[in-house]
Amino acid sequence: MPSLDATSTAISRTHAPDLIPGYRLESLVGAGGMGEVHKAIQLSLNRTVAVKLLNQQLALEESFVARFQKEAAALATLHHPNIVSIVDKGSTPSTYFLVMEFVDGPSLRERMRAPPEDPQETLRVMLQICRAIEYAHNRNVIHRDLKPENILFDEQAGDLPKVTDFGLASFLEDTSTRFALTGTHMAMGTLSYMAPEQRVDAKNADGRADIFALGLILYEMLVGELPAGSFEPPSRRKPKLDSRLDGIIERCLKQHPSERYATVTDLIRDLEPLAPHYTTMRPAKLNRMQRLNRALKKAVRVTLQGIATLLVLSALGMWGVRYWHVTSKRVPRTPGEALTGDLGIPSAQESAGRLTIVEGEPRRVTLGDGNDKPTLLLSGRPLSIEDKKLVFPAVAGQSREGLVRVDVPGMRGDTARFVAQVNAQYNAPSLFETLAQVVLDAPLPDAQVALLLVKNEPTPTRYVALVYSGAGAPLRLEWSLGEKQGTMLGPNSPEGPVELELQVDEEGALIASLGTKGDKRPLFEPLQLGMNWQELRFGSAPVPAFGCIEGMCQVEKFSYNVKSLPPKPAGVVQASAATRVETPRTVAPAPVKRTPPKPAPAPKGKRSK
Structure with missing residues (x-):
C-alpha cells in the first residue's frame, strides 16, 4: 500500500x-x-x-x-x-x-484567522453546524473528522455554514462489511480533533466522538486556540462570554463518552437559550455607501418630521382621530399571529376545484380548476376568484388581514405536501398615511401572503406559516404548536409570483422550499414535528389555508395532499427521529413435549426484521 x-x-x-x-x-x-x-x-x-x-x-x-x-x-x-x-x-x-x-466561500479555519466574532455570531454558526450533525446522526451517519477545515461558508446562500468531507463517516447501524474500513484498535481522523476513544478504537467510536469535536471547535471559535490538558473555562479567557458556556463545553470534552451529551439534540437544547435571537442568516454588515444612504434618509426623515409636525398641530383633533382610525389595528404582531387571531365569524364560499377521496377519506384537494366545488371558510377581508386565481384585492377601509381555510376535515396521513404559487403587492400609501408614519417614525406595513397548516377551528390556535413579503424581503417560517413555538428567517425573496411548498416527510420533518421542480431549494432547517405529527402537534388533522396582510395577495395552483404510510411488519419498533430502532434479540421458545413414538423438534425462534 x-x-x-x-x-x-x-x-x-x-x-x-x-x-x-x-x-x-x-x-x-x-x-x-x-x-x-x-x-x-x-x-x-x-x-x-x-x-x-x-x-x-x-x-x-x-x-x-x-x-x-x-x-x-x-x-x-x-x-x-x-x-x-x-x-x-x-x-x-x-x-x-x-x-x-460547489461552495464558493471561505472555510471556518479562514474565518477564525480574523479577529474573534461577536459571541452571538459564533453561536449562530455553531447551532447550524450542530443542526447538520444532528440530522446526520438521526440518519445513522457519524462524521468522525469534524474540524474547521471541513466547514465551508456558502456566501451566496446567506453565509450558511456547510459541513463537508464525509470520507471517514461511519454508518451507526451498518452491519455489512461493504464500508467497514476501520478495524478494531485503528485510529482514523485528525489527531487534534479526535475524541480519546477514537484515537484508540475508531471502529467502535459512536456519535459522541462528534460531540467531542464540536466542543473543541466551539472553544477554539470563542477563545482563539484549542484547549489543552486542564484548560481554563472560556469565560475566564474572555470575560465577556456567558459563563453558562463553560459547563456546556466542559461536558462536551469529558474524557469518557458516557459523561458527555448523549445526543447532539441535547447539546442544541443547552445552546439555544444563549442565542435568543438566533436566525439562519448572518446579520448584514453595511458598507460605506449604505451607511451614507442611511444617514441621508435619517436627515430627510427629520426634516419631514418637522414639516409634518406643523401640519399636525394645525389640525390636531382631525388628525388624531384619523390617525387612530388608520393605525389602531396595527399592533406589532407576527404574520402568523395576525392571520390566526380573531378575524370575526367566517363565511362560506365555494371554489372550483377537485377533491380526491381514497377509502372514504379525503387525501387531496386542489383549487382553481375542477367540478367538485370545495368549500372555503373566509375570515376578515373579502376574497375574489379571477381566472382560476384566488385574490385578496386591496380595498380601502377593509380589515388588514384575511384568511381562507379549505373546509375539508379529516385529511389524515403520515406525510403531507402543500404547494401554491403566490404574489403580494402593497399599494402606494396616501399622503396622510405617509405623513403620519413619518411623524411617529413607524415603518409602513408590508404586503404579506402566507401558506398555512392550521388546526380546523373558527380561531386556529395551532399553526405553521410560510410567509412571502414581496421581492427583497426575507422569507419567514413561523410556528405555534402548543409549547413548540418559533420563527426562522430565510434568504431574501425573488420577484413574484413565486412557488412555495411545505412538505412533511416520513419522519415527521417539515421542510419549506422555494421554486419549481427543476429549481427547488430548501429555505430553512427542517422543523422536526415528530411521528404522528397531526395529532401530536395540531390535536387533529390540520387543514390547508392561505392568508393576506395589507395590499393585494394572489394565490394559484393551490394543492394539498396527504398520504398514509403502509403499516410496519409485525415486530418492528417505530422510533422517532431522535431514537434508534433496535432489533430484538432472537429468543428460542422452550421445546414442546409430544406423545411418543416420535417427539416433535422444538420450533425455531423468529427474528424481527
Missing part, C-alpha cells in the same frame, strides 16, 4: 479538461491525501460544481476505493441546508470521482 502522506499522494500533474464525460474541469481548488478537488462546469445544466478525484495510485487499492465510495454513500443519504450535497459519482479508466455542490 502506498504511503499516506499528502506530499506523496497528492496529484501534481494537470488533468485534461474533458477527463470526466459531461463535465469540464476549470481549476484546482485543493489537494490532500486521497486526491484533489477541482472547480468544474456540469455541461448539461451549465452550473458550477466541485469534482473530487481519487489519487490514481490509491485507485488501485481496494480499501481506498471503498473509502471513497463510502463518502458518496454517506453524502447521498443526507439532504440538509448545512451539509454539502452530492450531485454525481462515477469512474474513468484511471480513477474514481465524486461530483458535489
